[in-house]
Structure formats: structure tokens, C-alpha cells
Amino acid sequence: MRTLTNIIGYSTDHDISGQLHALSYDDRVEYLLLNREDTHRHRLRVTTDKGTDCAIALDRETNLEDGSVLSLDDDGAIVVRMKQEQWLNFKPRDAAAALELGYFAGNLHWRVRFIDGVLGVAIEGPEKFYLDRLASHVSSGLIEIVANE
Amino acid sequence: MKNTVSGNFPAAARIGIGGPVGSGKTALIERLIPALEGRGIGVAVVTNDLVTREDAERLKASGLINPNKVRAVETGACPHTAIREDPTLNIQAADELVNLFPRTGIVIIESGGDNLASTFSLDLVDYWLFVIDAAGGDDIPRKKGPGIVRSDLLVINKTDLAPYVGSDLEQMKVDAIEVRGDRPIVLTNCASGDGIEAIIDHLSQSVLFDA
Numbered sequence: 001m002r003t004l005t006n007i008i009g010y011s012t013d014h015d016i017s018g019q020l021h022a023l024s025y026d027d028r029v030e031y032l033l034l035n036r037e038d039t040h041r042h043r044l045r046v047t048t049d050k051g052t053d054c055a056i057a058l059d060r061e062t063n064l065e066d067g068s069v070l071s072l073d074d075d076g077a078i079v080v081r082m083k084q085e086q087w088l089n090f091k092p093r094d095a096a097a098a099l100e101l102g103y104f105a106g107n108l109h110w111r112v113r114f115i116d117g118v119l120g121v122a123i124e125g126p127e128k129f130y131l132d133r134l135a136s137h138v139s140s141g142l143i144e145i146v147a148n149e
Numbered sequence: 150m151k152n153t154v155s156g157n158f159p160a161a162a163r164i165g166i167g168g169p170v171g172s173g174k175t176a177l178i179e180r181l182i183p184a185l186e187g188r189g190i191g192v193a194v195v196t197n198d199l200v201t202r203e204d205a206e207r208l209k210a211s212g213l214i215n216p217n218k219v220r221a222v223e224t225g226a227c228p229h230t231a232i233r234e235d236p237t238l239n240i241q242a243a244d245e246l247v248n249l250f251p252r253t254g255i256v257i258i259e260s261g262g263d264n265l266a267s268t269f270s271l272d273l274v275d276y277w278l279f280v281i282d283a284a285g286g287d288d289i290p291r292k293k294g295p296g297i298v299r300s301d302l303l304v305i306n307k308t309d310l311a312p313y314v315g316s317d318l319e320q321m322k323v324d325a326i327e328v329r330g331d332r333p334i335v336l337t338n339c340a341s342g343d344g345i346e347a348i349i350d351h352l353s354q355s356v357l358f359d360a
Contacts, residue, residue, distance in 0.1 A: 001358065005159050040271035043162050043356040055358040057158040060244070109233070109266065109295075125299050126330070 003055045004070040004078065011067035011079055020069070020077055028076035032056075035083045037124060039064040048078060087113070087120040088130050089146040090137075097142040108133065118146050161193075161253045162356040163243055165232060165269035167296055168280030170262030173306040175204045176339040177280060177348075178257055182213045184349050190254035190357060193218040193246040195239055197231055197261035204259060218250055228261030229268075236273035243273075255357065265294025276356045278348070282307040287316035290324035297325070302333050302351050309338045 009016045023029050030048035038044055042058045056070065066082035092098035101119055105112050110130070111122040121130055137143045166174050178194060185192050192214060196204040198221065205221030208214060220242040224231040231238055243256045258274055260267060269277040279300035281289045284307045290297055297303060303325055311318045318336065325334050333351055337344030353359050 003157070003358065037271055041275045042160060043158075043275035043358075045355050045358065057160070057162075057358065059159040109268070125295065126328075129293065129298060 001053045001055050002071070002078075003057065005057050007058070007062055007064070007068045007070060008072050009069050010065070011069060013069075016069055016072065019072060020079065023077050030076065030078045031081045032070070032078060033081050033083055034064065036085055036122075039066075039080070039082060052078070054078065086123040086127075087148060088123055088127065089115075089118045089120045089148060090134065090143045091118045091146045092143050093141060097137075101137065101143055104134070104137070158358075161191075161247050161256050162276070162352075163256045163258060163274045164352065164356065165258045165260065165274035165277035166280060167229075167232065167260040167263055167267045167269060167277060167300070168304075169264065169282075169285065172280045172282045172285065173337075173339050174259050174262075174280050175207055177278075177304065177306065177337065177345075178208065178259060179211055179213055180337075180339050180342055180345045181257065181348065182208075182211075184345050185255060185352075188349065188353075188359065190359075191250065191252045193220075193243075193250055193253045193256045195220045195222060195242045195246070195256065195258045197222045197224050197228055197239070197259060199224055199226075199228055199261055218246060218253075220246055224261050229263045229266070232258065232260050232273060233268055233270045236270045239273055255352070263296065265289070265292055265296050268295045268299055276301045276352070278302045278304050280304045280306050283311040283316045283318055283321065284314050286314075287311075287318070287321045288324075290321050290328060293328050298328050300332070301355065302335060302348065303329060304335050304337055304344075304348065306337045306339060308336050308343065309340055 011020055020029055030050045030052055032046050032048050042060055044056050046054050064080050068080040071078040092101050113120040168174050182192050194208055198204055202221035205219050208219045209216035222238045222242055239258055247253050277300055279296040305321055308318055335344050335347045
């Protein structure tokens, strides 16, 4: 188990990006692929893409971000990569449907975004869970599922 | 305030324990305290109650923990708001405990008793358990809800009561696995202590890092 207790810097930092670039030639950069939710944790146990078991323990004021560098030396580096968020997009038929959809999403405490009259719901669990909740809205034509652009 | 803290790590771990009223959250904490202390891990507790300090008073009087290591948050309203939408009061209480007791290894934050939709903010805790109980009905896992589906560890408590209320424990387990996939489940009987070590093992692996 490799214990990591602070963020050294970020992959976009000038000095660090150069070192990462050099290490990458020898395939010595390991990535921790995290979803957005997990970057909020201050303690977590995760495995890098190369199989290194990592125990991350940060102070409460430090937050993981895409590109956080947790380890860097001549032997290699460990860098956080955030998974791309997945969204389900719903387009309401009319204003009344939009009100209902908005109420429903709020009542279920879903994290949402609004783009051009389409309500996006962040998928933070099984996709089916969200689709099941809205099945009657879809089948009745109140809302339609819109593909991600 | 910056934490000073705990063992070889820069801050104490924080775990949340949520679940419906009466599912056995406080009883679970009463079992976890000696089990964690027995492994050399200092414990502090923040309880949440709607309009009383009932759970905090119970823990303070239990003799299991220094009463000064227990803080009560009175949510005054929707209890899950204080652990999810605006966890400021709980963060503040946990910060105070850790500053007062720098050797704290883990802060347990008990929710005020919720429905199945309850979840913890990961700004507040690093890992969270959701407690349901066999006496509440064996259909609970099938009802899903974010607490059951998304918690890091699902605890099915009061297994000893299952035969008395006609609950099918095996079916509860099968249904829970169905909705949770790879996320772990532990069956407990807090009256006897069954399952407590399994929970400690999960905490050790996931946030205490002594496994």
C-alpha cells in the first residue's frame, strides 16, 4: 500500500508538466481514475491504472482535482484523472411538463444542469435508477430523452 | 481551523452513519466505539437529532466514550439537509472535536434518522454507511433509494429479529446485492455484536488504512 498525504502540484504546472512529460517516455506515470464524487473525499483507497494500491489521506482543506499530482520523483509519478461525467438529458414537452420535471428532479435531490431548454441529470449511480423514476413521464410524452451532443 | 491530528495522517477520517429512525444507528455506534478503541483508533462522535439531543445524551451516558468527545447537532428541520445540502454545522462540530482531541483517528457522524433517499455529502464524510433493519420489513432493499443504492456500505441490522417478524434475511441480501452491484453489505446484530468486526474490517480497508 502506497500512502499519499498531499498534493504536490498539478499536471499543468510548468515545472511539473515537464517532469511528467519526461517520465511518460519511460511509462512511469501512473493515473488514478476517479469519478467526480470521489474527488470530494479526503480519504480513499484506490488502485492506479498500473495496479498500485494507494491510500490517500489529505487534510480537510485540500481537495483532489483533475491533474492533482500526488507523487513525483525520478522513479515515477501518480496523477489524478477525473472521469468524464455522464449526463441524462430530458426535454420537456411544454412549460407545464418543465415545471413537473423540475419539481421531480429537485425532490429527488438530483444534480442538474440546464442547456437550451434541456434538463441534464448527472448520473451518479446506475442509469436505470434514473430512467425507472421517469419512465411514466417518458411514456406519457411529457418529456423525451435527448442524446448527449 | 486546520486540524493537527491523528496518527501518521494529516486529518482524522470521517464516516457517516445514516438510515431510518429506529434502524439501530446509535446501537451500532455503541458497538463500534469499543471495537475501534480496541484497535487503538481514537473515536469522536457527532450526533444529529431533529429537536433534541437524545442520541448524544445516550452516548455520553453510555460509559463507552469520554462525554466531551460527543457533540450534538440539532437540525431543527429536515435532518438530511444537515448532512448533505448544507453540512456546515456538522463540519464545524467535527473540526472542534478533532482540535480538542488531536489523537482522534475517526469521527463518526450519525444522521438524524432519514428516509431511503438520504445520502451524505462527501465534503462532510469520506465514507458512509446506511443502516436498515430486518424488523422494518424484508422488502426494504427492493425499494432502492439512494441510501440503499449509493452508500459505501449497507448494513442490515437486527438480524436476530427477522424470524419474529417473518423477514426473509436471505432474500434481503439477494435483493441488496441486486441493487448495489459490487458495493459491500454487512449483516449485523448489535445486541450480540455479530457483524461488527466485519464493519471495522471495511473501515480499515477503505479509510483507516490499517488493513
